[in-house]
Amino acid sequence: MKELRDDIVRAGLDTLSGRKRPRSRVLLIAGQPGSGRTALAEELARQLAGEYPDGVLRARLTGADGEPVPTERTARALLAALGAPVPAGAEEDVLTAALRRALDGRRALIVLDDAAGAEQVDPLLPDESGCLVVAVSRGPLTGVPDVRPCTLGGLDTHAAVKLLERYGGHRITCDPVAAAAVAEECGSQPAALILVGGWLAARPKMSVLDVVKRLREQRPESAGRPLARAFWLAYEALPATAARTLHLLALAPAGLVDAHTASALAGCSLSTAQSLLEDFTVRGMLRTETPGGAPDGALPPQYRVPGCLTPLLRALLEAQERETEVELARARMLERTVRQLYSCRAATERDDPSVRRRIDQLPRPLRFPSPAAAGEWLDARLPALLAAARMAVEDGRLDTLARRLVSALTRALTAHLGAEAAAPELYGLHQLVLDVARRCEMPLEKAAALLNLGDLDARAGRTAEALGRYRDALQAAREADDPYAISRALESVATAHQELGDWQRAADWFRRGLELRLTRGELAEQARLYGKLGTVHTQAGQWNDALRDWRAAAAVCRRLRDLPGHARALSEAALVLEYAGRAREALRICREAAECARQSGDVRLEAMARLRLADALERRGDGAAAEQHRQAAGELLAADEPAPEVLGAARSAAPG
The missing domain is CATH 1.10.8 (Helicase, Ruva Protein; domain 3)
Known part of the structure; x- marks a missing residue:
């Protein structure tokens, strides 16, 4: 410990001249698994935690299966631990650059456990000299500059x-x-x-x-x-039941296990599984793990299978269990996980009587007392849940369970975190669904996964990549002959072209989507797509086409007796007329839109229509009437207590 602490402040080759270090200091604790290297790194982190006010970050660079963890996954986890934005679907270079930017100006201690080589560590090193990296590995990290090694053998x-x-x-x-x-x-x-x-x-x-x-x-x-x-x-020395349970723990995703996982793997009761896990911990076969940020006792106990014992347990599993028994144990574990995820998501929907009834039908150990408890469990178990999803998909023999698990995890994450915050994890889950759909030749599931991935790409600003996803989704939807998927793919392709500024292609694809809706007689969708076409033609400066589309949207809304939609379509048509220089006609349509909005009973819509009418009147030189309508709009908004930005949004929507 003294040598490690001395190495933190000792000058390196790049600092002998007295210049500031260009990167963080890297300490290496090298040794064979079982030599106490991780324990030493954790003790060092505990002693130094007070000197690094921005926290201690941890990441394991080798999975429970012995395979190196992809660098982008590690960078994503470290960014999430820092509370920094995580770009969904970003490549390794983008994520590691984002990690370095997030660490600029910070003093953080990063523990990188079980590194397979320098190629895993080097991309994660911060440029901030105030940070410290403690890497744990079997041997030297050749290629990492100025690394300070501390090699462990046995104890004296x-x-x-x-x-x-x-x-x-x-x-x-x-x-x-x-x-x-x-x-x-x-x-x-x-x-x-x-x-x-x-x-x-x-x-x-x-x-x-x-x-x-x-x-x-x-x-x-x-x-x-x-x-x-x-x-x-x-x-x-273990009883037969305990011995079998122990080597089945080699199947635990990410090497993390709790009583539910052990119970499902071994096919025993929850109380028996918990007793066995506690006994294994006393015997030194498991390590207790407290999830980061969770106080002791706040969540059910979680344990980790030591990495040095995992190869031995896997060898036992292969030697003593038939392949069918292993598959059955894995299926039981995945099924239990699906039920837990369902309960976790349902905890956020307790206001729904049907959901409450379904929750009451679940066994008591699977229920969560509150949405907060369910969210804490999801956060604590997330590494294991994601690993379980990856394992199920890679296995290839439990595709139905894998799809159910991915679906349940996607819904639970969206329910607790929201679509935006969960996007980085959802991207990986949709890719897993795509893998299963391709392997099982399921075109509809393939189309859905591609559409979801395309949406996430588009949200992240990768519009060209999103367009490629949407085109592939359209082809898969046509193979499945599913009208809903085809329609959504057509509109997504059109939206991508619109984002790229290709108005002609955007209008063409929206028109294809509209033709499908016309064939199916879906009036509400027709009105929406006429509006999309009107927007594209307006952006392209094609006033006649835009006016025709908005009038068509207004006509469909009138057939549907959709007064708010009718008012919006009329208001947009008036805006197009303003752009086209037909001010008198625009004023007339503005009056119709304001009256239609009044009849709809939508206060905010009426206020915005009056503001647009006021702008049109002001451009016609009738300032008194314009002021009158603005005052009426202000009274409507004040009575409805809108957010302060509504009035500004209404004004910015006006032409000119």
Whole structure:
């Protein structure tokens, strides 16, 4: 710890001249899994937290499956932890640049655990010299400039014996020679010593010499692997049910597990699963994990499978479970997760009697006492939920469950966070749906996923990419022969062209959408699309076409007896007439719009129509009448207590 703290302030090669460091200082804690490298990094972060007022950020760079985590996913998670905007669907370079900008001027400590190599760490390094990065890895991070390595081996004998004393008590104190032999058999690795200590704590009548003997008798395949020998000693001492539950935890998404996950995997009761998880924690086989920002006890306990034990558990799973049993366990876990997500979303809809009845039909452990509790659970379990969705899609054998899970997670995120805040996660979920739809040849689901992705691209300003998505969605919708999907795709293509300023193509695509609505006799949609066409033609300066479209929209609204829609269409037609220089006709239409708005009973709509009429009168030189209408509009808005910006919006909508 002293060496690490000294390295923070020690001058590097780029600071010998006295100039300010161009990037953050990087400390490396290197060692094999089980050497205590993560524990040391966390203790360092705990001691230094007070010196970094902008907080401690954490990210794991290797997944529970042993595969490196994509850099864009890590950057997205760090941006979210900082509370910075996260661009939905952005590429790695954009996200890492956004992360560096978000850290400019801040003093934050970033812990990057289990890095596979320098290519994962280097893009995440802040340019802010006030930040500190603590990386944990197996070996050197060649390629990261001026990295300060601290390499861990095993503990010294005295420290190893002290660690055993926490579990064995007086047995260790009374037999220091045997305790030293245990430390030697464990390679003085903390993870192995903890497993042996848990075994001793569960067997108060066993001596330390018994431990030494049993370690030496372990399986031949674990020879030279102290952690494997300690694990086998602890695993073989478990009852059959507990042992099976333990190796099934290798299926836990992101290595995170709670009582519901363990219960579903093992097919046991919730109380039994919770007892087993607590016992595994005492034995050193699991680590308790408190979700960031949540106080202890505020949420159900959550545990993490240590990364050093995951390969051993996976090997056991493959050796002792049939493939069908593994698939069934995974299906039970995903089904439980879907039900939890349904309950999580339903917690926000308690005002609906039908939703309340469905919630009451759920088992009590699946219910949430309040929307706030459901939101906290969703935030705490989000890494595991996203990992479960990815795992289900990649598996390829549970596509129906995967689609249900992704759908449930999408709705829960939207209900609790809102579509805008949840957009970065929704983008990845829609991509998962697209993968399943392509694999299973489901054109309608493919069209829906492409449309959703296109909407998110368009919202993020990637209009050209969105246009490509919409065109692919249109093709898929036509394959599915679904009129709703075809209509939505046509309008989305048109909107993208409109955003790009291609008025001719936008009008052409809107007209195609209108023809489909005319064929189906959907009057409300016809009125809306006539309005879209009118807007495009107005933007293109094609006044005659725009006037024709707005008059058509007004006629359809009149057929529907939609007075507010009729008033809006008339008001827009008057605006087009103003642009076309037909002021007298525009004034007449403005009067019709104001009267129609009055008859509709929509106070704000009437006020805006009067303001537009006032502007038209003022341009005709009738200032007194214009002032009269403005006063009437002000009285209407005051009576309705509008937001302050409504009046300004109404004025800015006027021509000229």
